[in-house]
Amino acid sequence: MTIILPPYQDWINFRAHSHPNVVALEFSNGEIFTYAELDSAISKVTFVLNQNILDEDYPVAVLTQSSLEFSLLLHAIPRLGMSILPLNLRLKYEELLFQLREVNVRNLIVDEDHYEIGKKLAGNLGINLISSELILQNNEYEISGSKNMNAKDVHSIIYTSGTTGNPKAVMLTNENYYWSAVGSGENLGVNSDDRWLLCMPYYHIGGLSILMRSAIYGTSAVIHDGFNQQMVNFDLRKSSITLLSVVPTMLKRMLEFDTHKFPDTIRAVLVGGGPVSKTLLQEAQIRGLPVLQTYGLTEATSQISTLSSEDAIDKIGSAGKVLSINTLRIKKKFVENDVGEILVKGPTVTSGYLAQPDATQKIIVNGWLHTGDIGHLDEDGYLFISDRRDDLIVSGGENIYPAEIENVLANFKNVFEVAVVGFTDDEWGEKVVAVMVLNEKNLAIDVIKLKSYLSENLASYKHPRKIFIIDEELPRTASGKLQRYAVRMKFENDNFLIPIDLDLF
Template structure:
């Protein structure tokens, strides 16, 4: 949705010119400034050029969060090649399918994934370990120093709820406006240190990396999420901003005293779906500045965020649409009144133009210039968004809409429950009924009927879970988001075992 033929300087090249000595990235104590990162990225770009990678071709990365991954992402921009970040939790057949769909020229991988890559079978994709790529001599190729905002930067595959994943097309303009919108809401402090503890093959991690080069701030990168290390980074290493989902934040606050975090910490961005109110209240008690967000791969990260001044008075809201994005709540394509539930529609410069080679999915998702998110929400009288659930996760019981997130929040408010997931199962009388899965604290004992009674005292009758199963862990993706569609796999496993583990 950005203006055609709109050029600007390539971000890393411009940043290295503006602030060459300012710290750019930090991994395990190793620090690169913008000048050094620029040098490394250009060197990798010239090596990729000698391999034969050129503008517009897709390059897939199967890598962990690292300095190398940061450098190669920026190197692709110097060539004009398109980044295809692969989820390193995928099985070899899933990787094979995505490489074929993207028509990738090259798969570049970390040696840790050698065994998995050996099972990948794609004739037209060159497969190369990072160490092998470094043996190539830098070729004297022309590196682009300007970008078109309409050019494709990323094809990122969504996990999807049914069928094959879709490749979301994101342009430089999508990423630029995402960074700009976030800054207009949260402000810009050149001393900020934004922690990346989610995978950079997901939008949450990648968006922080791209914002850092636009803003000129430091990205502190962790290989993966460790609540102890994240708290240490905030308490002792000057991290000022972190992006997490509810499950991550729950584990973090277990190690935080009532004194909370130091004054320099200014922003805990909380995404990944509706947040349980008990969790938000715990953070408020500790003075932790939690800003709920709403976004997705198709919007290049957050598109709705609670403003700092509203973080307490609008507890539970994701906020208002960031400038200049627009938001509607509709039934069909007709707007509903404030307070009424409907589908969330979005329009803005950071919203995808569609899906890679999926015209059918693109036409279904983008109608009359608006992106249909498939999520259910409502706006209050002041225009604040409350996200209720994914439409695909909605349970319709006896004609009533039942939102899993609401039941999960109720279960999580019980002192014994650490994690909760809710999904629907067929029922002869009601069509569907809710069932719950919980992980409980080892220090506390609780029975299924106790939790059901707890829900009965707090929820309408049609929302009460028919059964609650005790499990050791819930299915989550690499970004720690709950995967409700996989909860029924836990049910079939427990039926095979013939037990309800307590």
């Protein structure tokens, strides 16, 4: 089916007229919204929001576990001409405080489970705290249509971590999402009966983009509150799912949960967040899952390139070809194998980082997004990633930047300097490992207090799994820059120095 999309507009409102009886959202509790019903529900939420929102020139932050609440707010907030800032549910108080303060949030919407931390954040920052229960209360009033929405408006602000340890607020416009949907649709095709299963976090671009694409296409999104391999496998077999997005760890758990085949109604399983092993690919194919490896960034509104299922074995390790809407080139840095930095240009590329003009100018030069990822194109135009952005650790699909963890650990008692790196892990892809130098030799670390300290300051997926205590200085360049690559090479293969295993405490 050829995809034909009209110019940008309020997609839910548009689909309420073009596809009123098509299922827009289906939740794991059985609740279903057609596009007409969803448009009405969003209009009611918009009315209540309009009565409670202060300072409409600033983003609205959302901290909710409920996928229903988030799905309604995702479209209601932009209808008021405001941007939505989805907050990562796994972040701790200090991490949330940093993000809210940096983008100058004036309104924070929280569900019941997050009301206490929301109250603390609102009190510290002096911002307006709104309960999602108030927003979703039944009422007869609606605000239909959109207020000053256009293609160039910033729809969402999504935080992604930076190499300095400070996360960056990526601005994604309505236009970015539109063209991302066009590129994905041209690659995968769009069928009127498509049902895209969403089991990834909706506060990350991988999950949020499914909600946006489905609305643009006028197709259905089937939404789970988090990932559960039993539920995913069940819905793949019983709910006529045609599309699925996961990270390699999720795919591995799905295949390990049972040995049954999957139906041929599944058109594509997009796997991002790291390479998929040949063994896993072969098992998926045998079981009937057409895996398509993808490469993408928040700064490019998700997908940049995708490897087809037909090429999955022959081009093992490749992230596929660049989608038609974008242009990709390699900025040569090295002599061997035409390896260099991956640059991307096109309508899905962000306009920049909110409140960080210097970082924006550094990463976007003459329209080219400098991804920081290193790779090459083979003779057939297939992209191969050689290394992750700088020293990025990818664990279970989560992007983890060492500098952020190092900054926290450096403030713990007796720590002189620290390096954080990723070690290869069969289950998670990579695991976080810290190498510490203490203030004096023969000092010790109180592991129980360290674990408590980490829990107070970092989301659990950022916690080091193992810690090496060494006497020598960490390797650095002549300018003093930490050489994490040298640290990883030395300690990942060291069979003599025994690390502290934090999982045992």
